[in-house]
Amino acid sequence: MARGRFILLEGCDRAGKSTQCTMLVDALKAKDLSVELYKFPDRTTTIGQMIHAYLTNSKELDDRAIHLLFSANRWEAMQEMKRKLSAGIHLVVDRYAYSGVAFSTAKGLDLTWCKNPDRGLIRPDITFFLDLPTSEAERRGGFGDERYEKRELQENVREVFLKLKDKEWTVIDAKKSILAMHFEILRETELKIRDGEKDGRFAEEDDVVLEDLFLD
Numbered sequence: 001m002a003r004g005r006f007i008l009l010e011g012c013d014r015a016g017k018s019t020q021c022t023m024l025v026d027a028l029k030a031k032d033l034s035v036e037l038y039k040f041p042d043r044t045t046t047i048g049q050m051i052h053a054y055l056t057n058s059k060e061l062d063d064r065a066i067h068l069l070f071s072a073n074r075w076e077a078m079q080e081m082k083r084k085l086s087a088g089i090h091l092v093v094d095r096y097a098y099s100g101v102a103f104s105t106a107k108g109l110d111l112t113w114c115k116n117p118d119r120g121l122i123r124p125d126i127t128f129f130l131d132l133p134t135s136e137a138e139r140r141g142g143f144g145d146e147r148y149e150k151r152e153l154q155e156n157v158r159e160v161f162l163k164l165k166d167k168e169w170t171v172i173d174a175k176k177s178i179l180a181m182h183f184e185i186l187r188e189t190e191l192k193i194r195d196g197e198k199d200g201r202f203a204e205e206d207d208v209v210l211e212d213l214f215l216d
């Protein structure tokens, strides 16, 4: 049995990641594929509740401490994600370690220090980067409610994302309409799923990629 694919949507604030993740999951389900949604931070766990308290300004934490909590929030999901991929379930993931590194580095922490706690996490098979200028993000619903939704920080975050971007990422212009983005993401996902099947890359059950997430 082919293992499931790890499909990641990363990107700037308000770029439409959550909207597109839901639409992609629904579209893949409609094609009778087995698929589940993961979102980071996962605010439902004990660690996730501490992250939520920090993001909504009800708790203060040292920059390094919150960085490690975001990473721990991914590590606590890893075994379950691995099991699902091995069982042939595709995972659509809303933000991941690249967000972790981009936000903490933008706040002033060292890039290499920020990458280290996430080394060893499962590497995504497909990464979409939804790119949106901060001026556009500010016009969208809900911007400014949480701790990190400030223009200067968001601009720094985008710069770090662009530094982290590797040649395998697919960049999506998030100024486009919701539907136009959806069709682009769906088409690309289906192509990558089919290509992988053709060349046998995903044939092995235990083929989940554990190599380093970052190219440096």
Ligand code: Z5A
Binding pocket: 012, 013, 014, 015, 016, 017, 018, 019, 020, 040, 041, 055, 070, 071, 094, 095, 096, 097, 099, 100, 101, 103, 104, 140, 141, 142, 146, 148, 149, 174, 175, 176, 177, 178, 181
């Ligand atoms: N963070 C971190 O520091 N470290 C980490 O390791 C991780 C995260 C994983 C909360 O994340 C914060 O945590 C985040 C990064 C940091 N800080 N910030 N800023 P979150 O994922 O929970 O954040 P969120 O509240 O879901 O916001 P978001 O992800 O930035 O939004 P989005 O998912 O990209 O957008 P959306 O919710 O789909 O859409 C936003 C609005 O725009 C909504 O009104 C839509 O209807 C509208 N929209 C969507 N698409 C379009 C298009 N194409 N055109 C026009 N309007 C649109």
Ligand code: MG
Binding pocket: 017, 018, 019, 094
């Ligand atoms: Mg979101």
